[in-house]
Amino acid sequence: MQRRDILLRSAAAGAVAAFPALLHAQALDKPKLTIAVGGKNLLYYLPLTIAESLGYFKAEGLEVTIADFAGGSRALQAVVGGSADVVSGAFEHTLNMQVKGQRMRAFALQGRAPQIVLGINPKTMPAFKGVADLKGKKIGVTAPGSSTNVLANFVLAKAGLKASDVSIIGVGAGSGAVAAMRSGQIDAMSNLDPVITLLQRSGDLKIISDTRIVAEADKVFGGPMPAGCLYAPQTFIDKNPLATQALANALVRADKWIQAAGPGEIIKAVPESYLLGDRAVYIDAFLAAKGALSVDGLFPEAGPETARRALASVDPEIAAAKLDLQAVYTNEFVKKANAKYPKA
Template sequence: MPSRRTLLAAAAFAAIIGLAPAAQAAEKIVIVVGGYEKQIYLPAKLAESLGYFKDEELDVELLNDTAGVDAETEMLAGTVQGVVGFYDHCVDLQGKGKFVQSVVQFSQAPGEVILASSKYPDMKSAADFKGKDVGVTGLGSSTNFLTLYLAEKAGVKANEFTTLPVGAGATFIAAMQQDQIQAGMTTEPTIGRMLKSGAARVLIDMRTVKGSEEALGGTYPAASLYMPTAWVEKNKDEVQKLANAFVKTLRYINTHTAAEITEKMPKEFYGDDKDGYIKGLEAGKGMFTADGVMPEDGPKTVLAVLQSFKKELQGKQIDLSKTFTTEFVKNVK
């Protein structure tokens, strides 16, 4: 396949000799994913595997990162155009005077659980976080936000326990096995591995809409494609193509079995436990939206959760209508 440089040179040569210019290669769009092996962010890699970016004539590069807060930092620095991460960052950033918006809403539940180490059978709820070390993907990440909220709701102040950034997958598992953390928030496929080994048990389950409503007080839109508002306004054609690709992916998830979806994923995502990966996806597939549209009551729940413990958001007027848009997903044919 000719390189971008070769195509541009060909276009320039054609213009010089008076021929119709050749089509130029699309500009690369870089999207960082807060851990693309996590099932909550499955639509990112699945869209690539299904060829939907190419169908839209998009040159998309997916970068992997361990935590949403690091992905957010890269986007704000301008090194990437978008993030596949939790919608709550859009709300949090507006409180800091920065405007970003979810352009495709992947899920309507966090897809996360709090696991408690089997070494601590007396740990029954978030009230037992007091004096403990609780694992999150990163400080300032969505798992950190949710952990602080669940603790606050249970009467445990932020200074009465410690949140430790331990990532996901192997690093999370090692941290719990080595007793660096006594509980922690994580997602599939890490959940399945921990439960299968007997090293942990589920303390709080937010893998379904019902579970999220019970834990968080309402529908909690989570995984999304979010981008700087200014970039979205200047690049509407590209954003529409991204929306086309991701909505097609969500439709695929909605109309195919967990086993069929797993066949499209890289083998390293499930390793030697393909059945466990499928089982986890079967349990959590319902968290994904079918159309990429923001759940109507979701943003208010997210704001309420964040304002319960984030002092910088308390008393601030947040315009939730500027934290997401349905313009592009509703235009998908």
């Protein structure tokens, strides 16, 4: 009887310990959801990876599936098509979708600068002097229509070139992008880390525009340019405010953990495949990108207007549109997340 009592008490204690987590999960309006991302291995989306690998989503009662695509535009298509609920992608897509009559709202920031680097191939363009030399050349981007494509168009436009003056080629965000550059399939590249650092260290890339540096990004775009973020259809947010809050909580924890972490901790927290076979390169890439990652998940108030100006300079439809910039983002959820998690 004594042994039986001990077993019963142990079982009861275990049930009580598990009950709060179970209750938390049941209380969420959507405990199971899918996040679509374009190039999950990129440092651009490091907070998403950290939230997953350190169990921050689970701690909030969420069961998250992350679907990885070749670029941000493909990830957006997944949500529009209904196969995913939330996008981990570039902020400017929220403005593009408003023009198309689809309300998308960003609710947690991952990057306070785009981290996108435009560089040329020294082998195919040894006599490169300026951006104008890219006319008629092949430029590799993660995927056509993605933020890497937008930045390339923006830099080209500032040099007097149109998007039609170059050939845009989707090369992804990993080993395929590296191979395309090294084999000479492309003359220039708009991509992110760790791809950029790997190519730069091997002498296969010469940087001409670097928005990993916040000050340079602000100069290029004329103000703060929000980058990677979590965004979703307004209908999802309205229907699932608790799940949206849980996502924001997890991401803010990840943002803060990254800022307090050392390179060694980062290496341990990301999958081996992210390192592209070279840990030293990944560490260098992390140190180069760290300053461009958000420290608290908050969107800068001037950010939406900066994004609108950048897009308007290359897209006549956006230039002519009257956009409601307050409708493309909210800091409501991350403010509550910061109150819940004041420290990393």
